[in-house]
Amino acid sequence: MLNLKTKFSFFIFFFIFFLFLPHFSLALTAMSPILEIEVKPGESQTGFLKLYNETAADLILTSSLESFKAGDETGQPVFLLPEQKDKFLDWFTELPTEILLRPQQVILVPFRIQVPANATPGGYYAAIFWQTNSGQTKDGSGAGISGRIATLVFLKVAGELNESAQLVGFETIPKNNYFFHFPLNFSVRVNNQGNIHLQPQGQIILSDWFSRKIALDINQEKRFILPGSIRRFDVVWESGANKNFWQNFLAELYLEFKNLPFGPYQAELSLNYGARHQTLTGSLNFWFIPWRLILAIVILIIFLVTFWRINRRVKELKNKLEKLVNEKNQGN
Structure with missing residues (x-):
């Protein structure tokens, strides 16, 4: 059994540990969250991604590619599993596998799309993901900055398109x-x-x-x-x-x-x-x-009718009073 003093020491240790434990989250912004690119079969095109490091620390980011499709009717994308990836992802070349972002730095990351000459015209949809390298910062401290962000690429291969x-x-x-x-x-x-x-x-x-x-x-x-x-x-x-x-x-x-x-x-x-x-x-x-407007109009009409009736009644009483005063004055 731990005595009271030992228990108290453990309590103080864990309190200080959790109080001063740094909390990290991925503070990285994709300033180009959606890209629409059109390329003809047999040609290539260069695209650019803009990333912003909002943190006060260096970030080492690794890239990955995933294809996606439409999810529900709100348009939320569904990213496909690695075994379901399409071959068109091989068209994305010259994308850096790893980049370093300095604190508050904004950078343009280039990539190239090389479309084969025999590519079928139509739409192809890919997500370029960026995530921290095993939660490591540049100094290797292992502070847990985790998460990932994506830029959605809507690729149009030109040709005979079916818009229906x-x-x-x-x-x-x-x-x-x-x-x-x-x-x-x-x-x-x-x-x-x-x-x-x-x-x-x-x-x-x-x-x-x-x-x-x-x-x-x-x-x-x-x-x-x-x-x-x-x-x-x-x-x-x-x-x-x-x-x-x-x-x-x-x-x-x-x-x-x-x-x-x-x-x-x-x-x-x-x-x-x-x-x-x-x-x-x-x-x-x-x-x-519009029941509120109707109710307001009805209340207004009732108020006006009531005011009119009260006003008419006041005038009648006033006339009667004046008539009585006049008759009394004539009698004198």
């Missing part, structure tokens, strides 16, 4: 015909049926029964859809507040007063994509009934 897309979904979220408050959310789902990544952009035009029109942009961020995948684009008409009840009520009442949304609406979608500016279209209908 299908609109597989255009609906409100939730899928209703009647809405009573903001925000109103739309979901646009597009299936890339071609062999090259697409970047559709367009608008949803809302028209009410007064022929007023409101334009909502789709894919302002210019996100890609990879071949053989479906991507969902979320569009919001007037995002609401996220505070307490009364702040939310007043914020949404203001939005309803600003837009005056009431009655039937038609939503018409138009998306353009590809080099030939192909178009996808869709439409849907819904009703918007």
Whole structure:
């Protein structure tokens, strides 16, 4: 059994150890997180990656290549296992296997893509990863700076490309015909049926029964859809507040007063994509009934009617009083 003094000594030791133990994380920024490069078969092209060391220590980084594909409909990439790597990764040459970044240093890292003459036109997708060398800093202290970052490379091999897309979904979220408050959310789902990544952009035009029109942009961020995948684009008409009840009520009442949304609406979608500016279209209908605005108008009407009735009653009493005073004066 350890005596009380020994236990206390162990406690002090571990307290000091964990208190002063340095905590490290990878503070490395890829200032070029996405690269889109086009190369003709039989030709090569040089690309550049920009990296920034945010730490106060030297970083030794090693590079690696992985192919990726689309994950879920949000566009999150899924990196393939080493045994699933594609042969096109061999086209990436002259990429340094190891680099040194000084504190606060920004560097450009060159690499070259050599496309074979017999390469099939279309899209090829690779991730260039950078990670610390076994958690070692330049002085070899082994301080645990760990993690990795990636630059996604969207490689287009020029030639006869198949740019084809299908609109597989255009609906409100939730899928209703009647809405009573903001925000109103739309979901646009597009299936890339071609062999090259697409970047559709367009608008949803809302028209009410007064022929007023409101334009909502789709894919302002210019996100890609990879071949053989479906991507969902979320569009919001007037995002609401996220505070307490009364702040939310007043914020949404203001939005309803600003837009005056009431009655039937038609939503018409138009998306353009590809080099030939192909178009996808869709439409849907819904009703918007702004209950806060209606409630406010009803309360205002009740207030005005009540004020008018009170004012009329006060005038009647005033007239009666004046009449009694006049009759009394005439009697005297």
